[in-house]
């Protein structure tokens with residue numbers, strides 16, 4: 001469950017690439033438009049981003065290619081130095097850490113999985129996965145046992161002795177995921193970690209993620225192009241455009257209350273009945289007498305469509321997991337959503 005303690009805090013973060021980094025401060029002070037920056041020869045890959053990520057949250061970053069997703073996430077671990085603003089990780093301004101403090105923070109607290117798998121070509125699969133544990137000084141027997149366990153988890157049992165070049169792209173990607181999982185990072189950055197997996201394995205890995213998310217107190221920042229993946233995994237989704245975060249919100253709110261026309265366009269094709277939970281739709285009873293059995297608030301509309309169809313009540317009560325009444329949904333409004341009507 002997401003807590004209230006902030007693990008990653010981005011305040012007015014900019015990352016600008018361009019010819020003269022020294023002149024950036026005066027340039028940014030004028031709050032230039034993307035076009036003005038481009039005309040001056042700069043690219044604002046990240047524009048004035050403010051995001052706080054609480055412990056235990058899975059934040060999914062989405063946006064078109066080139067919208068700044070990878071750059072933003074790299075700024076969160078200072079793989080890239082930011083141009084302006086501040087990034088705090090567990091209360092520390094990471095811009096002020098020395099190189100050795102930074103390496104220590106990454107090694108102790110962070111895990112990263114990138115699109116390019118970053119495997120060590122001269123080590124076999126088992127030793128690749130055990131590598132970060134070796135860096136932590138763990139004894140060989142323990143780290144090999146852990147590496148085997150992680151490889152089984154990602155479905156690569158029997159491949160331990162292979163070298164990366166002998167594996168397919170999807171298998172290499174799974175080795176990267178296993179290696180990152182081995183150290184049980186408190187903060188986990190994943191840049192399109194499932195992009196090379198075929199749909200069946202991709203779904204299995206998503207399920208594994210959901211399981212992990214439920215059992216461990218991990219804070220996860222996950223980049224994907226795939227809206228269905230985002231909707232399955234995310235506590236919140238940040239939608240980026242031209243380096244700026246257009247909206248950072250729960251999946252329910254992203255599809256039901258898009259903050260900008262761009263977000264509305266981005267989510268236009270989504271079947272909202274598969275996303276919106278009854279709890280998000282439930283309004284206060286407001287004078288309506290609610291009778292009879294309630295529907296579960298954590299169900300998405302699609303999952304209870306038949307119940308709603310068969311229900312004769314104009315207003316249907318909705319309850320939380322503890323049975324406490326959350327409010328009511330209007331049957332006709334719910335049916336309209338199920339049938340794909342747009343407001």
Ligand SMILES: Nc1ncnc2c1ncn2[C@@H]1O[C@H](COP(=O)(O)OP(=O)(O)OP(=O)(O)O)[C@@H](O)[C@H]1O
Nearest residue numbers: 017043044045063064065066067068069070071072
């Ligand atoms: N090292 C760099 N030098 C100059 N420009 C860069 C650099 N890295 C990224 N950019 C630019 O910054 C913008 C954002 O890039 P970024 O890789 O963060 O996008 P992205 O949303 O992750 O894209 P993708 O989905 O294709 O990975 C792009 O316009 C890119 O060309």
